[in-house]
Amino acid sequence: MFAVRPIGTLHTPWRSLAECPRNGRQPDPTPLCAAVVLAEFVDALQSIAGFSHLILLYWMDQVRETQLLFTPPFDAHPRGVFATRGPWRPNPIGLSVVALEGFATPDTLNVRYLDCVDGTPLIDIKPYLRTTDCEPAAEMGWLAPHATRTRE
Amino acid sequence: MFAVRPIGTLHTPWRSLAECPRNGRQPDPTPLCAAVVLAEFVDALQSIAGFSHLILLYWMDQVRETQLLFTPPFDAHPRGVFATRGPWRPNPIGLSVVALEGFATPDTLNVRYLDCVDGTPLIDIKPYLRTTDCEPAAEMGWLAPHATRTRE
Numbered sequence: 277m278f279a280v281r282p283i284g285t286l287h288t289p290w291r292s293l294a295e296c297p298r299n300g301r302q303p304d305p306t307p308l309c310a311a312v313v314l315a316e317f318v319d320a321l322q323s324i325a326g327f328s329h330l331i332l333l334y335w336m337d338q339v340r341e342t343q344l345l346f347t348p349p350f351d352a353h354p355r356g357v358f359a360t361r362g363p364w365r366p367n368p369i370g371l372s373v374v375a376l377e378g379f380a381t382p383d384t385l386n387v388r389y390l391d392c393v394d395g396t397p398l399i400d401i402k403p404y405l406r407t408t409d410c411e412p413a414a415e416m417g418w419l420a421p422h423a424t425r426t427r428e
Numbered sequence: 429m430f431a432v433r434p435i436g437t438l439h440t441p442w443r444s445l446a447e448c449p450r451n452g453r454q455p456d457p458t459p460l461c462a463a464v465v466l467a468e469f470v471d472a473l474q475s476i477a478g479f480s481h482l483i484l485l486y487w488m489d490q491v492r493e494t495q496l497l498f499t500p501p502f503d504a505h506p507r508g509v510f511a512t513r514g515p516w517r518p519n520p521i522g523l524s525v526v527a528l529e530g531f532a533t534p535d536t537l538n539v540r541y542l543d544c545v546d547g548t549p550l551i552d553i554k555p556y557l558r559t560t561d562c563e564p565a566a567e568m569g570w571l572a573p574h575a576t577r578t579r580e
Contacts, residue, residue, distance in 0.1 A: 320496040322508035326569025344472040356474035358553040401510040417478025
């Protein structure tokens with residue numbers, strides 16, 4: 277086992293798992309959210325301003341159980357949780373590719389495209405690199421017929 | 429603090445952090461790697477075969493310290509670790525977008541584009557979704573002049 281420590285907190289409009297959208301690009305319009313970094317980690321944000329997109333990792337602390345197989349609400353078959361983005365994972369780590377909309381204060385990033393519960397602990401921030409993170413031709417398996425629209 | 433448990437192990441050709449490539453798309457040719465899932469989690473792989481790409485999260489257990497600011501070897505300025513993909517993070521979680529090349533055995537995925545040390549603990553597998561994970565126009569900030577080539 278390894279110990280993960282929060283590096284900050286995410287702020288969103290959603291108060292429970294049930295209120296969260298299916299993904300952060302689904303609401304129209306997409307709300308402005310915030311990532312607040314603990315004072316001890318603010319130095320680690322240096323040079324982040326030039327990136328248009330970030331990858332945020334967070335600990336979905338509202339999740340109380342693991343479901344290795346479950347039937348998504350929009351599907352008719354049980355799916356392995358590693359073939360889904362659902363929260364019932366062995367390690368409830370969520371991942372969102374967000375748009376960085378600047379700093380609200382030196383410890384607070386304004387971001388768009390989050391889909392998690394308000395108050396979710398943030399555990400990592402990474403710059404999004406189109407050279408290694410972007411696969412426009414990726415095939416989406418069983419999720420292909422259920423894909424949400426892509427914003428252009 | 430939250431407890432992360434390994435769900436499996438990654439196998440790569442690299443035996444130390446110093447041997448690892450800058451990213452998993454840099455070696456030419458890119459070696460075939462493996463993600464071996466613990467028996468208790470194999471059910472969670474159901475329906476994963478149709479995805480061409482996955483996001484793997486892993487715990488970089490060779491990393492012994494956090495560096496909030498460091499000067500990358502190919503750069504002249506100190507950068508905040510959250511503006512880099514370096515391993516010296518408060519939570520040493522690595523992320524790779526990999527190509528899924530099929531199953532070697534029911535518990536072992538063949539993948540390409542890993543860049544971590546052989547034996548690294550795997551902590552999550554997510555399907556890569558081009559509708560939410562792909563941002564082809566993303567700006568790369570201070571890393572833009574250092575970008576590695578993109579394979580077409």
